[in-house]
Every structure is written in C-alpha cells, then in structure tokens.
Amino acid sequence: MIDKKLDMGRHTLEGNPPIDVILRHSAQARRLSLRISRLDGRVTLTLPRRAPAREGIAFLRTKEAWLRKHLQEMKPATIVAVGQSLPFRGIATPIVIGAGKRARLCTDRIEVSDAAVAASQVKALLRHAARDALAMASDRYAQQLGRPYSRLSIRDTRSRWGSCTSQGALMYSWRLIMAPPEVLDYVAAHEVAHLVEMNHQPSFWSVVAGLCPDYEKHRRWLREEGDHLHRVIFDD
Helix, strand or coil, rough: CCCCEEEEEEECCCCCEEEEEEEEEEEECCCCCEECCCCCCCCCEECCCCCHHHHHHHHHHCCCHHHHHHHCCCCCCEEEECEEEEEEEEEEEEEEEECCCCCECCCEEEECCCCCHHHHHHHHHHHHHHHHHHHHHHHHHHHCCCCCCEEEECCCCCCCEEECCCCCEEEEEEHHHCCCCCHHHHHHHHHHHHCCCCCCCCCHHHHHHHHHHHHHHHHHHHHHHHHHHHEEEECC
C-alpha cells in the first residue's frame, strides 16, 4: 500500500525561538494546512501533491504570528523525574526518593528507589493502579447492566481513551489514572455502555447517562484537559 502522505523535509522559521516545521505532500490535500500537535507541539505543514515547497513556505510566513501565539499558549511537557510532580487521580503529586527498596504510591507523594530509573518505576506504579481502578469501575458498571465483558487490557493509546469490541473486550489508556477519579469512571461507563449499544446514537448516550449522570461534564474535561495527560513524558 502506498502512503499518500510523503515527507518533503523540514523548514525552520527563524526567530526567538526558531520553529521547526515538517513539510509534507498529500495526494488527498486540496489546500495548504498547518497543524500543531497538542501532544508534543510538533508543527506540520501539509501541501497538495503538486504544490511547490516555496508556496508552502510563503504560506507559513503569513501564519507565523498565529503559530507563535498558539505554541506559547501550550503547557510545557512534564518530564518524569525525582523532584518533579505529575497528576495522580487529578492531584499534582511529587516524586521523591523513598526509604525502601521498592517504589510505592502514598497518599501525598510517589516514592521511588534510588537504585532504578524513576520514570520506569512511576510508570509501572501508574499502570498497575490504572488497571485496578478501571477493572473495578468496569466490573461495577457491567454488573449494573447485566452485561459481562470478555477481557480488559490497558495500553498507552493516543487516539482514544478506551474502546469496546463486538466480542466484549475492553481496552483503556492507563493514563486515565492521572485524571480525576470521576473522569476515569466516566470512560469506564462509556465503554461498558457499548456492551449494550455498539454505536453513538441517542440510545447509547441514554445508557451512559444511566450509569454516569454527569457524563457531559467529564467528557468536556477530557476534551479540554486530556491532552495534558499525554504531555507527561516517561523518558525510560
């Protein structure tokens, strides 16, 4: 299968700071488009297949002020390390060196051992906590509906917070453990509701509302704040 998007290279907008831009041709593009990734701040300029690079660069210069404004407004990424804090169940939680040989989650801090990389230890703790919390929420909602699921898995997904297959297999992003507990519960309610309705029609949202009456508020939180969970970098 031929990739219809081909990288042309990169262009740097000079200034303070300089901005690296990926230039890409697309057979499907009908016009020039500029995109800033909400996850890592990567800037991509997409051009129609036959558009010359100089046309794209000229377009880029006309958008420089807009580009710099939006990049400046983005929250910086959090690099997981001792001395830093990251969200855990919606609360900024510091990472500290503990007295024990094993990492552990405490009520007001995350303790890690100085004998291993902090990011690896924290990631393992969060994945374990996420699986427990999501399994508990999924079990509760599945019981309410009388519709058991077949299995549950957690991953580090970027495009969705969860999914449910027609075979009843649930999948969630473990990063949900960094969100407020009620947001994690909403995602579990959303996916378990698909055991009844494999669609997003009004009947589906009625099932969600029966499980999680305030779902619209939590759905809005994910739209507005969810990308910040992906900007926690575990450089391990």
